Amino acid sequence: MKSILKLSLLLIGAFSFAQNNLLDTSTWTVGTGSVSGFSVNGADAENVREVGLSPHGNNVVLWKAVPDGSDNADGGWNGSYINIDHTKTYRFSVWIKKTNSTDGTTYFGLYTKDAADNHTTLLLDNTANNNPYFWAGDTPQLDKWYLLVGFVHNSSYTGTTVNGGVYDGVTGTKVLNGLQDFKFTANATRLMHRVYLYFNANTLDRQFFYSPTIYEINGQEPTIQELINGPNGGDTQPPTAPTLSSIGQTDTTADLSWTGATDDTAVTAYKIYKDGTLEATLGSVSTYQVTGLTAGTTYNFTVTALDAAGNESPVSNAVSVTTNGSSGGGGTIWNEANSVASYAGNVAVGTATVPSGYQMAIDGKLITEEVKVQLSGAWPDYVFAEDYTLPTFEEVEKHIQEKGRLINIPSADEVDANGIELGEMNKLLLEKIEEQMLYILDQEKKIKGLQGLENRIRVLEKMLKTKN
Structure with missing residues (x-):
C-alpha cells in the first residue's frame, strides 16, 4: 500500500531569545488551509504553506x-486570541514579501477584547476603534522582504508618538513611518494578531508571510534589529552526511530512509536528490516516498542534511532503485485484501488519459445511489463569526456589474473549462445563503424601525386631529 507521509516541517530557523514569542508557529506545516492558532483569510486554496527561503536565507515554512481572482479576501490569517495584561505594552511584527505586481492591499492589524467579547481597542486619543490596523498598503518594492x-500600548498610556514602521530586510532601515499605534482599555483581556492580502484579482x-510575533515589551524581548538580523548567529558548521537506504518500491514509487546526520546545534531539514536533481526539501523526518516514477526504470538517489542556519551537509551515499515493471515483469497491478480490490495507479474509464492532479477520469455518465x-x-x-467581513450592497452590486456573478462564485467560462467541485460549490452556495440571511436580518431590523416610526406618525396625526 502506498505510504502516506505527513510533512511536519516547522519554522526552521525560529528565533531563540530570553522571552518567548507569544504566538505558537510550530503548527505551520506544509499544506493548505487553517492550522491550529491561525484561521485562514479567504479560501483554503488561497492559503498555502510551503518550504522556501526566509529573509535570512534559511529553509523555512512560508x-x-x-x-483566486475573486477580488476579495485573498490570503493571510486571523490568529487565536492570547491572554494579556492591559497594563503592559505589546509589539507585533511579521515579515512580508510580494511578487509579480502591486495589485491588492496588505492589511496588518489586531483585535483586542474583554472577557465579555467586547472590542477594547483605542486610538492614542482614546477614541474607540473596532477594526484596528497598524497599516494597510503596499511595500516599497516587489520580490523583497x-x-x-x-x-x-498599556491602558494608561498618554503619549502620541507613533513607534511602528516598515523595515527593509537587507539594510535594516525604517523605510515607512506612520504606522498607527493603539492602546488597551482597562478591561482588555485578550489580543489577536491578524494580517491579510485583500482585493487582489x-x-x-x-x-x-513569515515569522509573525507578539512580544511583551519588558526588556527581555528581542530588539527590532535582532529580528532583522535573524537566527543564524554565526553558525557555519554543516551537519554530518546521513546514511541513505531503500526500503521498497512499486512500479511508480520508491521508499527511502536515512539515519546518522548530526550537527553542533540541530539538524532541521533534509534534501532529497534524484539523479543529481533536487527532488524535495523536507522537515525533520527520516523517510520519504518518491512518486511519479516510470515503471522498470533505474534511479539514483542521495540525501543531504540542513541545520537552522542553512548549512548543508556533504552528500550521502548513493542508492540505486529500479522500479517494478508495469505488467508481466513482476509488477502487481491489482491487489485484493479483505474482499477489497485496490490499484495503486490512476484509472481511466471511456478515455485513455487522467488529468494531472486527479486519480480517476470517466468520459460518460455515472450512476450511483449516493x-x-x-x-x-x-x-x-465563518460567515456568522464576529470578525467576518460581510460585503456591502454597493460592493455586491459593483461586483455583479463588473464580473456578472456573485463574489467568490466561479464564472460560466471557468465552469465550462474546469467543471465544478461538488463539495466546494456547496460550500460557496451555503456561504451566499448565510450572507443573504445576514442581509435579511439587517433589513428586518430596519423594517421594524420604520414600523415604529409609522406608529409614532399615526399617534401625532391623531393628536393633531384632536386639537383641531
Whole structure:
C-alpha cells in the first residue's frame, strides 16, 4: 500500500531569545488551509504553506497567499486570541514579501477584547476603534522582504508618538513611518494578531508571510534589529552526511530512509536528490516516498542534511532503485485484501488519459445511489463569526456589474473549462445563503424601525386631529 507521509516541517530557523514569542508557529506545516492558532483569510486554496527561503536565507515554512481572482479576501490569517495584561505594552511584527505586481492591499492589524467579547481597542486619543490596523498598503518594492512592526500600548498610556514602521530586510532601515499605534482599555483581556492580502484579482500575484510575533515589551524581548538580523548567529558548521537506504518500491514509487546526520546545534531539514536533481526539501523526518516514477526504470538517489542556519551537509551515499515493471515483469497491478480490490495507479474509464492532479477520469455518465464529499476546509460557519467581513450592497452590486456573478462564485467560462467541485460549490452556495440571511436580518431590523416610526406618525396625526 502506498505510504502516506505527513510533512511536519516547522519554522526552521525560529528565533531563540530570553522571552518567548507569544504566538505558537510550530503548527505551520506544509499544506493548505487553517492550522491550529491561525484561521485562514479567504479560501483554503488561497492559503498555502510551503518550504522556501526566509529573509535570512534559511529553509523555512512560508505562508503564501495565492489569489483566486475573486477580488476579495485573498490570503493571510486571523490568529487565536492570547491572554494579556492591559497594563503592559505589546509589539507585533511579521515579515512580508510580494511578487509579480502591486495589485491588492496588505492589511496588518489586531483585535483586542474583554472577557465579555467586547472590542477594547483605542486610538492614542482614546477614541474607540473596532477594526484596528497598524497599516494597510503596499511595500516599497516587489520580490523583497520587509519587516512590519506595530505597537499596542498599556491602558494608561498618554503619549502620541507613533513607534511602528516598515523595515527593509537587507539594510535594516525604517523605510515607512506612520504606522498607527493603539492602546488597551482597562478591561482588555485578550489580543489577536491578524494580517491579510485583500482585493487582489491578479491570479499571478503571490504574497509571502513569515515569522509573525507578539512580544511583551519588558526588556527581555528581542530588539527590532535582532529580528532583522535573524537566527543564524554565526553558525557555519554543516551537519554530518546521513546514511541513505531503500526500503521498497512499486512500479511508480520508491521508499527511502536515512539515519546518522548530526550537527553542533540541530539538524532541521533534509534534501532529497534524484539523479543529481533536487527532488524535495523536507522537515525533520527520516523517510520519504518518491512518486511519479516510470515503471522498470533505474534511479539514483542521495540525501543531504540542513541545520537552522542553512548549512548543508556533504552528500550521502548513493542508492540505486529500479522500479517494478508495469505488467508481466513482476509488477502487481491489482491487489485484493479483505474482499477489497485496490490499484495503486490512476484509472481511466471511456478515455485513455487522467488529468494531472486527479486519480480517476470517466468520459460518460455515472450512476450511483449516493455521493458523499469529505471536505478538508472550513465549512461556512465563518460567515456568522464576529470578525467576518460581510460585503456591502454597493460592493455586491459593483461586483455583479463588473464580473456578472456573485463574489467568490466561479464564472460560466471557468465552469465550462474546469467543471465544478461538488463539495466546494456547496460550500460557496451555503456561504451566499448565510450572507443573504445576514442581509435579511439587517433589513428586518430596519423594517421594524420604520414600523415604529409609522406608529409614532399615526399617534401625532391623531393628536393633531384632536386639537383641531
